[in-house]
Amino acid sequence: MRQMQRKGIYVTAATVFGLVVAVYVLNAFRVRQREGVALSTAVSPVYWAERFTGKDYFNPDRRIFYRGNRERKTVSLTIDDGPHPLSCQKFLQVLKEKKVIASFFLVGKQVDGNPDLVRMMEQDGHEICNHTYDHIRLDKLDREKVFNQIHECDVAVENAIGKKMTLFRPPGMRFSETVLDVVKQQGDVMVHWGIGAKDFVGTVPDYELTPELKKLPKTTPKLIVEYVTKQLKPGMIILLHDNPITAEALGPMIDAVRAQGYEFESVADMMKNLPNPVYVDVNPGAGNIVAKAH
Ligand SMILES: [Zn+2]
Incomplete structure (x- = not known):
């Protein structure tokens, strides 16, 4: 009886694990399709950690x-x-x-x-x-x-x-x-x-x-x-x-x-316009640098 129970737990765990992997991979394909992220990037846990903190932007x-x-x-x-x-x-x-x-x-x-x-x-x-x-x-x-x-x-x-x-x-x-x-x-x-x-x-x-x-x-x-x-x-x-x-x-x-x-x-x-805005002054004045004449 106990053996059967244990077997049941293993089967359930394997099924859950399989489902999680399937969802993860399917999501990677969806992200590639919708957002233009390379598949090799979209399957990487490091990428998702960066994305969670906005560092992919x-x-x-x-x-x-x-x-x-x-x-x-x-x-x-x-x-x-x-x-x-x-x-x-x-x-x-x-x-x-x-x-x-x-x-x-x-x-x-x-x-x-x-x-x-x-x-x-x-x-x-x-x-x-x-x-x-x-x-x-x-x-x-x-x-x-x-x-x-x-x-x-x-x-x-x-x-x-x-x-x-x-x-x-x-x-x-x-x-x-x-x-x-x-x-x-x-x-x-x-x-x-x-x-x-x-x-x-x-x-x-x-x-x-x-x-x-x-x-x-x-x-x-x-x-x-x-x-x-x-x-x-x-x-x-x-x-x-x-x-x-x-x-x-x-x-x-x-x-x-x-x-x-x-x-x-x-x-x-x-x-x-990023979710966490970043402000840059692209061409600030050169201050006291005097432009040379041409
Ligand atoms: Zn170039």
Whole structure:
């Protein structure tokens, strides 16, 4: 009799355990489908612990902003590697027409060559952000080199518009603990992205591409719109690059995103609209730093 009872307990426990695992896995699939979270992330208990504390949005210890509020149907537009002399003005013109505020992650040496374009961005109310001076990968560099790459880009922007930057994105999203430490020490925020338009395939040298990216067709305006709209989820950060092909895609892409019921908001607004709001002054005045004349 007692043996049968014990067997019954085991069977019940196994059934409950099986059900819990099934619900956990089903929920991971649902989260992937609804929110665009990778399955490998959605099955991780560490992810759920972070999500419980809101760290999957913004991690205050690492100072990384990952994405906006899952409950709001908004996305933000980040444009990297500019200002590009052949396409930046087109970007600015389309953004003005469509009334979208974007975040430009600028490369310092491009800023030094095209300060007028940075001034135009700033006048239009866009967010001016740091993407290093030379656009080199930072993850293998020592602290001094990392600091210099970020600092020299700061100086270039200060020379152009007399303002500082507080948002930063490392080239190729490659970073080390050293990079995180430098960013943290400066009180900056590293901005991740969630939707890639893969608009650099065919426009950058092949050696910069991963084996998977190498297999993809060369970017076209049509493909850019397709990649973005297929990946749309509430709170996602879109990554584009300042180049002529993407400039052509920008207007149709904005229209297609809005047609799916999404609105655009800047990175700072997206952070302000998190369940636990984070306030950043993206381009504070440079204080007593005097902009050098060109
Ligand atoms: Zn870049």
